[in-house]
Amino acid sequence: xxxxxxxxxxxxxxxxxxxxxxxxxxxxxxxxxxxxxxxxxxxxxxxxxxxxxxxxxxxxxxxxxxxxxxxxxxxxxxxxxxxxxxxxxxxxxxxxxxxxxxxxxxxxxxxxxxxxxxxxxxxxxxxxxxxxxxxxxxxxxxxxxxxxxxxxxxxxxxxxxxxxxxxxxxxxxxxxxxxxxxxxxxxxxxxxxxxxxxxxxxxxxxxxxxxxxxxxxxxxxxxxxxxxxxxxxxxxxxxxxxxxxxxxxxxxxxxxxxxxxxxxxxxxxxxxxxxxxxxxxxxxxxxxxxxxxxxxxxxxxxxxxxxxxxxxxxxxxxxxxxxxxxxxxxxxxxxxxxxxxxxxxxxx
Amino acid sequence: xxxxxxxxxxxxxxxxxxxxxxxxxxxxxxxxxxxxxxxxxxxxxxxxxxxxxxxxxxxxxxxxxxxxxxxxxxxxxxxxxxxxxxxxxxxxxxxxxxxxxxxxxxxxxxxxxxxxxxxxxxxxxxxxxxxxxxxxxxxxxxxxxxxxxxxxxxxxxxxxxxxxxxxxxxxxxxxxxxxxxxxxxxxxxxxxxxxxxxxxxxxxxxxxxxxxxxxxxxxxxxxxxxxxxxxxxxxxxxxxxxxxxxxxxxxxxxxxxxxxxxxxxxxxxxxxxxxxxxxxxxxxxxxxxxxxxxxxxxxxxxxxxxxxxxxxxxxxxxxxxxxxxxxxxxxxxxxx
Ligand SMILES: Nc1ncnc2c1ncn2[C@@H]1O[C@H](COP(=O)(O)OP(=O)(O)OP(=O)(O)O)[C@@H](O)[C@H]1O
Ligand code: SF4
Ligand SMILES: [Mg+2]
Numbered sequence: 001x002x003x004x005x006x007x008x009x010x011x012x013x014x015x016x017x018x019x020x021x022x023x024x025x026x027x028x029x030x031x032x033x034x035x036x037x038x039x040x041x042x043x044x045x046x047x048x049x050x051x052x053x054x055x056x057x058x059x060x061x062x063x064x065x066x067x068x069x070x071x072x073x074x075x076x077x078x079x080x081x082x083x084x085x086x087x088x089x090x091x092x093x094x095x096x097x098x099x100x101x102x103x104x105x106x107x108x109x110x111x112x113x114x115x116x117x118x119x120x121x122x123x124x125x126x127x128x129x130x131x132x133x134x135x136x137x138x139x140x141x142x143x144x145x146x147x148x149x150x151x152x153x154x155x156x157x158x159x160x161x162x163x164x165x166x167x168x169x170x171x172x173x174x175x176x177x178x179x180x181x182x183x184x185x186x187x188x189x190x191x192x193x194x195x196x197x198x199x200x201x202x203x204x205x206x207x208x209x210x211x212x213x214x215x216x217x218x219x220x221x222x223x224x225x226x227x228x229x230x231x232x233x234x235x236x237x238x239x240x241x242x243x244x245x246x247x248x249x250x251x252x253x254x255x256x257x258x259x260x261x262x263x264x265x266x267x268x269x270x271x272x273x274x275x276x277x278x279x280x281x282x283x284x285x286x287x288x289x290x291x292x293x294x295x296x297x298x299x300x301x302x303x304x305x306x307x308x309x310x311x312x313x314x315x316x317x318x319x320x321x322x323x324x325x326x327x328x329x330x331x332x333x334x335x336x337x338x339x340x341x342x343x344x345x346x347x348x
Numbered sequence: 349x350x351x352x353x354x355x356x357x358x359x360x361x362x363x364x365x366x367x368x369x370x371x372x373x374x375x376x377x378x379x380x381x382x383x384x385x386x387x388x389x390x391x392x393x394x395x396x397x398x399x400x401x402x403x404x405x406x407x408x409x410x411x412x413x414x415x416x417x418x419x420x421x422x423x424x425x426x427x428x429x430x431x432x433x434x435x436x437x438x439x440x441x442x443x444x445x446x447x448x449x450x451x452x453x454x455x456x457x458x459x460x461x462x463x464x465x466x467x468x469x470x471x472x473x474x475x476x477x478x479x480x481x482x483x484x485x486x487x488x489x490x491x492x493x494x495x496x497x498x499x500x501x502x503x504x505x506x507x508x509x510x511x512x513x514x515x516x517x518x519x520x521x522x523x524x525x526x527x528x529x530x531x532x533x534x535x536x537x538x539x540x541x542x543x544x545x546x547x548x549x550x551x552x553x554x555x556x557x558x559x560x561x562x563x564x565x566x567x568x569x570x571x572x573x574x575x576x577x578x579x580x581x582x583x584x585x586x587x588x589x590x591x592x593x594x595x596x597x598x599x600x601x602x603x604x605x606x607x608x609x610x611x612x613x614x615x616x617x618x619x620x621x622x623x624x625x626x627x628x629x630x631x632x633x634x635x636x637x638x639x640x641x642x643x644x645x646x647x648x649x650x651x652x653x654x655x656x657x658x659x660x661x662x663x664x665x666x667x668x669x670x671x672x673x674x675x676x677x678x679x680x681x682x683x684x
Contacts (some may be wrong), residue, residue: 076588078587078588107590107592108590109590110587112590115588116588118584118585124581124582124584124585125582125585126582126585126586126603127582127678127679127680128604128677128678129600129603137589137591138589141592141595173680175679175680189585
């Protein structure tokens with residue numbers, strides 16, 4: 001794909017000159033996000049940390065409500081604030097802290113440098129505009145292209161995500177596509193301006209199992225072709241095993257284990273990760289009752305002191321129940337776990 | 349789109365026939381239960397049977413079915429439909445004029461008031477609703493909430509009379525006392541009643557009063573719709589696309605938020621026609637609302653029925669147009 005030169009303002013030029021291409025594409029440091037609610041401050045993200053390396057696929061895994069989407073939206077800068085508020089932390093894109101940028105520069109980072117795919121493509125696409133309009137809009141607004149040229153681009157993109165008869169379908173509305181096709185349109189939209197980083201928030205959860213594999217396949221194929229770094233948010237351990245390089249396991253808004261994918265599957269170092277793995281249905285254990293993690297995720301306005309997981313943990317001892325929270329212990333050179341008893345867990 | 353329009357128009361025909369029949373049946377039933385309306389015209393005097401018969405003949409009230417309670421008078425209904433299609437609503441009982449003449453003379457005033465009210469309600473209502481919805485919980489939002497509640501709570505005749513007395517009469521008279529003040533404002537816009545030399549300006553205040561209630565409803569509906577849509581997933585997508593805030597609101601949010609508002613505005617066209625009865629009476633405007641009120645008072649059933657028929661037709665046509673507009677705005681309906 002050819003790209004016209006973006007319309008550059010002096011401030012954009014300044015921003016581009018600050019980027020350090022030797023720094024990792026993305027690094028999130030000690031991120032805290034709170035929601036102001038009637039029952040108090042909900043601590044949705046509490047010291048989130050991870051590094052996304054060039055070309056890497058990093059899965060972010062965790063139960064519902066663990067703060068995965070909030071983290072993604074914080075990176076994109078599309079949190080609803082109020083009620084959301086980023087209280088601490090840094091989000092470094094090629095070494096530049098996005099949280100310190102002007103609104104205008106921040107806006108230009110979206111879609112141009114970091115793009116996002118949402119879970120439910122039907123509601124994430126605007127129902128009253130054609131997909132051609134919604135794709136073309138990116139080229140018209142970010143690249144200053146004409147209506148005609150941007151339409152040609154839209155068709156090119158639909159072709160890229162393998163939508164048959166792209167020339168005709170470009171004039172269709174989102175509801176005229178099947179679920180899988182709509183998610184392909186979302187993917188096309190995210191890739192339109194060739195971003196360096198793609199965040200996919202549960203891109204296949206809303207789809208049929210058969211379609212899931214196709215969409216995931218397309219996504220990783222395009223990631224390789226465009227040399228993007230990918231953040232893949234999911235609950236699906238199966239998907240993770242197939243495509244991810246490394247995993248950040250989240251619990252109560254914090255990473256509890258961060259490791260290369262093979263290591264985590266072979267020998268989880270955190271009781272929560274272990275429990276998650278045990279809750280995957282396995283063909284060889286057919287007929288046995290599925291293990292579920294007992295207890296409920298914490299209420300975010302009142303997170304337990306010490307290790308947030310202690311009320312549900314079968315390894316918990318007294319020191320787990322009092323502050324400070326367990327630090328990130330180095331399990332290996334490229335592997336951390338936030339559990340005082342990770343040795344015991346990894347060996348059991 | 350074409351198929352949708354055709355289907356909708358085909359549905360329109362039985363709706364019109366049904367409405368017309370209902371009106372006809374109620375009228376017939378009224379005559380069957382209370383007797384020949386011609387009698388009322390003679391007041392205390394007792395008409396001779398010959399006079400009664402002659403007048404009834406001219407007014408087409410001699411059909412024997414009108415004496416049989418419950419008879420739907422299908423034959424008369426057919427005649428009436430043909431007449432209406434030929435723009436013939438019969439003759440007024442009192443003045444012996446063609447009802448269409450009476451309506452034709454009064455309609456331009458009502459159309460003007462309704463138009464002023466409609467533009468006011470649509471423009472100000474949507475603007476207020478959008479601004480309130482964008483900053484829900486903010487100052488403007490509370491202002492819109494409180495002021496619209498007040499407007500909705502106050503009956504239109506109270507609002508009309510208060511505005512006539514304080515704005516048009518008291519304040520207007522002060523300005524009119526000043527010879528240097530432009531007449532278009534003092535005698536036109538602030539007129540307390542209709543002034544033939546200011547055919548639009550003097551209908552300004554009545555139009556605003558007429559549109560006030562609907563404006564409040566429109567503002568609230570727009571606000572609710574905006575609040576719902578600013579948090580919609582596709583708006584989040586628009587933000588993730590790095591679009592300018594102005595475009596996100598002006599194109600993506602607004603377009604979706606206006607879909608229900610357009611529907612309600614279309615229905616309001618009919619409501620405005622109905623509201624004209626009160627407003628026109630208060631501001632002494634010779635429109636069909638005032639004519640209907642006067643005719644009802646003198647017992648001139650032909651005129652009242654003619655006006656109600658016309659109002660029903662306008663209402664139905666407005667609804668048809670709204671449905672078509674709805675499909676233009678919402679592709680999900682178009683391709684159903
Ligand atoms: N707009 C909001 N207002 C208030 N609280 C919110 C809002 N958005 C998210 N939260 C809170 O943040 C917490 C984390 O939400 P988040 O959407 O990140 O979870 P998640 O890990 O993505 O879960 P899921 O797997 O269900 O998508 C939730 O428990 C929720 O209470
Ligand atoms: S720190 Fe304690 S409570 Fe927390 S996971 Fe480890 S053992 Fe369980
Ligand atoms: Mg989520």
